[in-house]
Amino acid sequence: MAQVNDYNIANASGASVRSDLNAVFSAIKTLNSGGSDPSNTEAFMPYVDTADNNNLKIRNSGNTGFTTIGPVNTTNLGLLPRAGGTMTGVLALASQNAGAPSIHFGDSTTGLFKKASNQIGVAASGTEQLFLDQNGITLNLQNEVRFGDANSSHYAAIKAPTTISTNFTLTLPVNDGNNGEFLKTDGSGNLSFASATTSLNNLSASNLTSGTIPNARFPSTLPAVSGANLTNLNASRLTSGTVSDARISTLTASKLTGSLPSISGANLTNINGRVKAFVNLKGTGSVSIRQSFNVSSITDNENGGYQVNFSSNMSSSNYIITHCISQNNSGHGSHGCLYIVNSSIGTSSFKSRTFKDNNSGETIDKVMVSFMVIEN
Numbered sequence: 088m089a090q091v092n093d094y095n096i097a098n099a100s101g102a103s104v105r106s107d108l109n110a111v112f113s114a115i116k117t118l119n120s121g122g123s124d125p126s127n128t129e130a131f132m133p134y135v136d137t138a139d140n141n142n143l144k145i146r147n148s149g150n151t152g153f154t155t156i157g158p159v160n161t162t163n164l165g166l167l168p169r170a171g172g173t174m175t176g177v178l179a180l181a182s183q184n185a186g187a188p189s190i191h192f193g194d195s196t197t198g199l200f201k202k203a204s205n206q207i208g209v210a211a212s213g214t215e216q217l218f219l220d221q222n223g224i225t226l227n228l229q230n231e232v233r234f235g236d237a238n239s240s241h242y243a244a245i246k247a248p249t250t251i252s253t254n255f256t257l258t259l260p261v262n263d264g265n266n267g268e269f270l271k272t273d274g275s276g277n278l279s280f281a282s283a284t285t286s287l288n289n290l291s292a293s294n295l296t297s298g299t300i301p302n303a304r305f306p307s308t309l310p311a312v313s314g315a316n317l318t319n320l321n322a323s324r325l326t327s328g329t330v331s332d333a334r335i336s337t338l339t340a341s342k343l344t345g346s347l348p349s350i351s352g353a354n355l356t357n358i359n360g361r362v363k364a365f366v367n368l369k370g371t372g373s374v375s376i377r378q379s380f381n382v383s384s385i386t387d388n389e390n391g392g393y394q395v396n397f398s399s400n401m402s403s404s405n406y407i408i409t410h411c412i413s414q415n416n417s418g419h420g421s422h423g424c425l426y427i428v429n430s431s432i433g434t435s436s437f438k439s440r441t442f443k444d445n446n447s448g449e450t451i452d453k454v455m456v457s458f459m460v461i462e463n
């Protein structure tokens with residue numbers, strides 16, 4: 088170790104000059120090493136400070152102080168080599184921004200930068216994509232969190248909606264739940280697993296806008312309800328069943344439009360002063376009904392004798408019977424007279440006989456025999 092007060096070689100005897108030169112050469116060889124800064128300094132002067140971990144220092148260009156380079160006893164003066172090495176201590180970088188991140192990897196617009204105090208931003212293509220701070224990781228621009236499959240050929244992603252009116256946090260459940268359960272929220276962001284049966288115990292019918300409720304969901308006996316609440320029931324909803332008479336108010340002719348369906352005369356049992364039955368029958372050969380109303384069958388009793396059987400009985404045997412007979416199609420043949428057998432008139436049937444009009448008392452079949460029954 089050697090330091091000199093100055094590097095001037097003053098005029099002196101040979102021995103003194105030699106001693107000064109040796110001191111200067113020693114100082115140069117030991118880089119002015121010593122336990123304190125040299126007293127006589129020059130700009131760019133090197134100096135090893137033996138009192139400061141043998142750090143190599145160099146005088147600044149203004150000759151106002153020394154700049155520490157590193158300890159001479161440490162490889163590479165303790166500096167990080169271009170390849171390899173271990174960094175210790177704090178690395179301080181300029182803040183920069185997303186367009187020119189402080190740390191990048193060859194792409195000058197993609198890397199890390201200081202976004203703000205206690206915030207680290209991550210930039211890609213010159214745009215801030217996310218940042219980290221004491222609150223966690225924040226993804227910008229509706230970016231996704233992607234989870235790749237086993238070979239990274241596809242992924243499942245989660246992202247925020249296009250617009251959010253207020254910030255919120257969803258807290259995951261404490262366990263993975265049970266088979267068949269679903270994830271629900273308490274309205275404050277706390278998620279938990281629940282079964283559908285326990286969660287659908289207070290469902291308002293107003294929320295059922297479509298679909299079909301199975302019969303098993305209804306009790307075996309429905310509670311009594313007031314018909315006063317059924318004030319706007321659309322008849323188009325009645326697809327089956329029978330509407331009771333009490334539910335049908337006065338029916339006006341204006342309500343009967345289009346073609347009425349075919350109905351059985353058996354159901355028209357309470358029409359006052361109306362035709363209650365009629366029949367047009369073929370009276371020759373095999374007797375048959377051509378057309379009828381409330382007539383179930385014709386009994387061929389004998390030559391010229393017919394019994395008319397009603398589908399629905401008359402209310403009494405005091406009904407009115409009108410009738411007519413016709414000749415054969417050519418207009419020829421014997422005329423005849425038709426009589427109602429008075430003793431046969433009953434609520435379920437009556438009998439008639441057709442005689443020739445020559446007073447011979449001989450009965451005769453006719454091509455067409457018609458009856459009409461009127462009752463009040």
